[in-house]
Amino acid sequence: MTIWHNLGGVEHARGRFVDGEIYARRSVQIRETVLGPDHVAVAADLAALAALVQEQQRFGEAEKLYRRVIAIFEAAFGPIHYELGVNYNNLAALHAARGNRREAENLYQRALDIKQRLLGHNHPDVAMTLHNLAVLYTQQGDDDRARDLFARAVGIFESSLGPDHPKTARSRTELDALPPATPLAHDTPTMTPSAQTRRTPPTPLVQMTGRQLAGGLGRRRGRCPANLRFGIFSSRADLFVGVRRSGRHGKRRGAPR
Numbered sequence: 001m002t003i004w005h006n007l008g009g010v011e012h013a014r015g016r017f018v019d020g021e022i023y024a025r026r027s028v029q030i031r032e033t034v035l036g037p038d039h040v041a042v043a044a045d046l047a048a049l050a051a052l053v054q055e056q057q058r059f060g061e062a063e064k065l066y067r068r069v070i071a072i073f074e075a076a077f078g079p080i081h082y083e084l085g086v087n088y089n090n091l092a093a094l095h096a097a098r099g100n101r102r103e104a105e106n107l108y109q110r111a112l113d114i115k116q117r118l119l120g121h122n123h124p125d126v127a128m129t130l131h132n133l134a135v136l137y138t139q140q141g142d143d144d145r146a147r148d149l150f151a152r153a154v155g156i157f158e159s160s161l162g163p164d165h166p167k168t169a170r171s172r173t174e175l176d177a178l179p180p181a182t183p184l185a186h187d188t189p190t191m192t193p194s195a196q197t198r199r200t201p202p203t204p205l206v207q208m209t210g211r212q213l214a215g216g217l218g219r220r221r222g223r224c225p226a227n228l229r230f231g232i233f234s235s236r237a238d239l240f241v242g243v244r245r246s247g248r249h250g251k252r253r254g255a256p257r
Helices: 002-014 017-035 040-055 059-077 082-097 101-119 124-139 143-161 166-177
Strands: 228-232 239-244
Touching (some): 017 040, 082 124, 124 166, 143 166
């Protein structure tokens, strides 16, 4: 089962989403047959499939998959758990891509609340959602709020991952591309050169958890440690691994092991 899941992840990272979808669907099919449709490992496969479908602009189908993932994880772990924070983040990015900005903002805020409660306010996973919310505000033309959140994301990424990390650089680039702070009423608004020459619109960061990238192994002893998580950028090629954290990510309630 795990090999199909991992092959789907490799194809996702390569940007070969159609091929990745074939592997991901095979993984879902096998795992559902063996474990049943409501197992958390099935949810991990469904989340990976949702990301591949989303990349192909099939947003309605991807949303249904994310909603099913969230329902499974919430039933297993309760309403406050790391896996829920990640999938609310990704569902919010989907709504933002569809232009449903109010729903996207609500989902990002929910993801941010879960992550901050579990991880604290200065964790790089928190910064990912801050970055995404800032992207949304940029799309809404609310540069002041976007500037504050990008600045917070840059500070967290820089202190936790270093000044040269791709995440740090990406958030800093988006911050630098914004116009300066709103001037006083008697001043004439200006735009920085970087804002004038922005070549592409800002894009959110999409996460995959350790449970997804490890083929749904999650916390099984000796296989995929509870304090190890992985993730990917939505830019497909910016794969990063080895973000360590300590402690538990919420209680597990009645989840099959």
